[in-house]
Amino acid sequence: MAMIQGMTTYDPSGGPHSLRGRVFSMSFAGWTLVLLVSLLAGVGVAMLYSVSGGWEPYASRHATRFGFSLLVMLVLGFVPMRVWSSLAYPSYFVALALLVLVELKGATAMGATRWIDIGPVRIQPSEIMKLALVLALARYYHGLSIERVSGFFGILPPLFLVGAPAALIVKQPDLGTAVLVAATGATLIFLSGIQWRWILRGAIAGLAGVVVLFFFGLQDYQRARILTFLNPDTDQLGAGYHILQSKIAIGSGGVWGKGFNEGTQTQLNFLPEKHTDFIFTVIGEEFGFVGSVGVLGLVCAILLVGIYIALSSKAHFGRLAALGVCATFAFYVVINTAMVMGLVPVVGVPLPLVSYGGTAMMAVMAGFGLLLNVHIHREDELPSAGRLL
Amino acid sequence: MMRRHLEHGERARVLTRRAVLMAGAGATAFAGLTVRLWQLQVVQQAEYANLSEDNQFNLRPAPPPRGRVVDRFGAVIADDQEDYQVRVEAWQMKDRDGVLAKLARVIGPKDSEERTTGRVERWKALIARARRFDEVTLETDIDWETFARVNLHRPDLPGVIAETGRTRTYGVAALAGGARRNADAFAHVVGYVSKPHDGIIDEKLAAIRDPQERAQLARIMRHPGYRVGRAGIELTQDNTLQGKWGQLRVEVDAYGRTIREIGLDQATVPGEDVRLTVDAEVQAFAQARLEGESGSAVVIDVETGEVICLVSAPGFDPNRFARGIVQPAYRALINDPRKPLYNKPLAGLYPPGSTFKMITALAALRHGVMDPRERVYCSGKTRLGDRTFHCWKREGHGSIDMRLSIKRSCDSYYYEVAKRVGVDRLAEEALRFGLGSAFGLAAPGGKNGLVPTEAWKRARFDEAWAQGETLIAGIGQGFLLASPLQMAVLTARIATGRAISPRVMFNEQPTPRAEDLGLESQMLAAPEHLAIVRDGMMAVAEEAGGTAYYALGMKGIDLPGVKMAGKTGTSQVFRITEEERADGVRKAGELPWRLRDHGLFIGFAPFDKPKYAVCVVVEHGGGGSTAAAAPARDILREIVRRTPGLVADAGAPARG
DSSP states (O other): OOHHHHTTOTTTTTTTTHHHHHHSSOHHHHHHHHHHHHHHHHHHHHHHHHTTSSSSIHHHHHHHHHHHHHHHHHHHHHHOHHHHHHHHHHHHHHHHHHHHHOOOOOOOOETTTEEEEEETTTHHHHHHHHHHHHHHHHHHHHOOOOHTTSSSHHHHHHHHHHHHHHHHHHHHTOOOHHHHHHHHHHHHHHHHHHHHHHHHHHHHHHHHHHHHIIIIISSSHHHHHHHHSSSGGTTTTTTTHHHOOOOHHHHHHHOOOOOOTHHHHHHTSSTTTTTOOOOOOOOHHHHHHHHHHHHHHHHHHHHHHHHHHHHSSSSHHHHHHHHHHHHHHHHHEEEHHHHHHSSOOOOOOTTTSSSHHHHHHHHHHHHHHHHHHHHHHHTTTOHHHHHHO | HHHHHHHHHHHHHHHHHHHHHHHHHHHHHHHHHHHHIIIIISHHHHHHHHHHHHEEEEEEEEOOOOEEEOOOOOOEEEEEEEEEEEEEGGGGHHHHHHHHHHHHHHHHHHOOHHHHHHHHHHHHHHHHOTHHHOOOEEEEEOOOOHHHHHHHHHGGTTTEEEEEEEEEEEBBOOTTOOSOGGGGGGHHHHHHHEEHHHHHHHHHHHHHHOHHHHHHHHHHHSSTTTEEEHHHHHHHHHHHHHHHHHEEEEEEEEOOEEEEEEEEEOOOBBBOOOOOOOOOHHHHHHHHHTTOEEEEEEEEEEETTTTEEEEEEEEHHHHHHOOOHHHHHHHHHHHOOOOOTTTTTHOOOOOOOGGHHHHHHHHHHHSSOOOOTTOEEEEEEEEETEEEEESTTTOOEEEEEEHHHHHHHHHHHHHHHHHOHHHHHHHHHHHHHTTTTOOTTTOOOOOOBBBBOOHHHHHHHOOOOHHHHHHHHHHHHHBBBHHHHHHHHHHHHHHHOOOOOOHHHHHHHOOOOOOGGTTTGGSSOEEEEEEEEHHHHHHHHHHHTTTTTTTTTTTTOTTTBBEEEEEEEOOOOOOHHHHHHHOOOOOOOOOOOOOSOEEEEEEESSSSSOOEEEEEEEEOOSSHHHTTTHHHHHHHHHHHHHHTTTSSSSSOOOOO
């Protein structure tokens, strides 16, 4: 219905609410975002080409998926912001319900239950949850005055909003996504303006929670991965093998890299999961320090544009949502690259837009669609809580 | 409205502040990542580049070609033949059963289900027997088409290697190629190689201190192409033949599949050839001449000590050992009563019998206890105390001098001589002429034999020497033991009077020629004494009445202008009792084979200018004149005939 409303406000005279006006209002920052995102996806296509020694099977499909996702991003950018805000709670609770459904009767692959099959489509509710949580928290804090943020209503409901999905995702088990969801949630709670003493208490409670989780909440393989990370020499051919080979690939790339298609670690299959979670190692090996820092720079540029977009939005919902998207994206990149460089344990977190994978690509691009939406609708002020509900 | 705006502004200000804080945290994180990248890619680059290279390249031991074994004229007796092989690196195979099943279908696409299954089962057994990181040879000597097919399918067969390999092959190679001949004639001289078993590997590794060197050797010895000499020249000359292993650099992927070969990091040094003094043709001739018998034939060049022929009959096919002999075949060889695995010319010890009589005679001449013209009367028996010693000729030889005693091989004469010489002086003479020594020949397995003395008997049995035993020793029986090689050396020393030593390999130190030394001082006996016994030996073969004359068809060596010298001998296996002697000695043919006497014959030729000495022993062949003389003459005749300048007839075929 909101979509129809957006379409019906078409005004051929070119006023600020017409479609033409909106395309125009997607100024420098918006186009820069589209360009940078495309560049990052382009890096992904190139690396996947190198990984498989040609367009098939990854590179061409990655490019096609990106093209489609880019359309989705633009569409999601142009719809009225109300669509996003009004879909915030419904999407969150649908995603939560799906997570419960996964827990009850999901498809199992490689020891983890992460998907539900709906006909031919395979849905991974945790991917939906990442964006839904950002929306739900942004929506929640949008309707909450600054005074109440540190009160009962400012703390408990958000804790539930973050905690419930995080717990369900840990149970799948998917530690990486759970950490990502929890971190994104914590970031939004932090940004909401909650008092520092609560942040301190939360940090202590979180630390205690991590300890409890490690000993009681993790699967054996997850615990083994963390232990291997802490003492990598114990298992050079098992779990430690991946990270060792990854470090060898990155380190041997040197300053300038071995050259496109010339990475021996990549081409001779020493790298595990090189087309998905470990794709950054291919960049490191073939394009060296210069290439790796270049890609990190690209990510930082996207983040800077994202923060600019967030801070220039008039709507609190828009600001929080945009920063939430940025935070998710940043966590993705940092966890993934830190993982392949051996700084954090191996968790299944892809490098957004570069790693091969359809669901993740769609989720990330939907997030950028939201970011674009905040930018296009930066002058819009959403009604306050009462009127929205 | 106003309040809302204020509040709104406050919220935005807090959010902006905190967003900046978050951005700062993010910037720190990205800076941290950059530092980490710097650390990995700039600071530690060399280290990781090395590790990457270790991943990418693999050093494989590269086998050198093993040196050949050739005869004195360069004819190949043993070398490596290339063949096509299929090997696997089992630890590289993630789905072993699947790959093996696929490989079986590639190798035998038309095979029945059972045959394919059987093949896979056999492979699995081979793999199960090997160590974890050993390459396992599954198939050898496959044809080219199968080999090509396996290579074609290699991308689907991780861990499978199809390469040319080498198989040690024995037998004389014809110039035109084709099948190898007479491998069995060289089985004992050349020996054979095999894959090393764990005992050999452990022993060799234990000798090396440096751990890196040891690890490298361990890898080499576990290489499917590694062979170690197990017998004969292959064993004693293993270091020479082996060569030095190289290292082949190959690019491999994560599954260990070879992507390409880069080249040799360390060049292989081919093993050196070993050139034997043996004449392959004569060796083969001698082996054929002793066909069906159990015995030895040794020919020595009397001037140089070069062993021309060293035959142990029957032989065996060393190729079967090189390829891994199967149990039933091995048991058959072990149980053969003719003992094909026993190296008779070097390790077979026999009482020399009458072939020893020249030593008794020479000892008597040296010590002046017997004038060569002095005649001894032989009545057929000699009494000593209460014992009677018989001559082989019951009716006796009558009055006999030294030359005749050799020609007729009269025992009574030598009982008398031995009595005068005494056992210790006899032993001294025997040692001088080469008995009691294994000579340290390159071909292994030589035994010292036994030359008894009074002191030896006391030490061995704690008994005094009995004079009767001296008489027995005088005719080469009793405690005396000598190998066919020693008897051939003894013959060569009689023929030349010089202390030549045998050798089977040209790489060994040559024996100094008489001319290069102080000649006379090197003589083992006075030339006039040697002349007497040589003359007697000539009479044995070439004169009517000689013990070998009739066995040789009254033709002697049967070459124009050449005469030979010889001596028959019999070593008793079955002691003749007084009763049997009373009944009349049974003819050899009536005894079971294993109880018959051994026949011996030693000889040299040409008589006037000695070049070759021979010793033939035919086990259980009866007396020396019947069994051993003819083969010995034939072998001697063959080698003399082949040597240019020895036979008056210029039309003789010449070699070398």
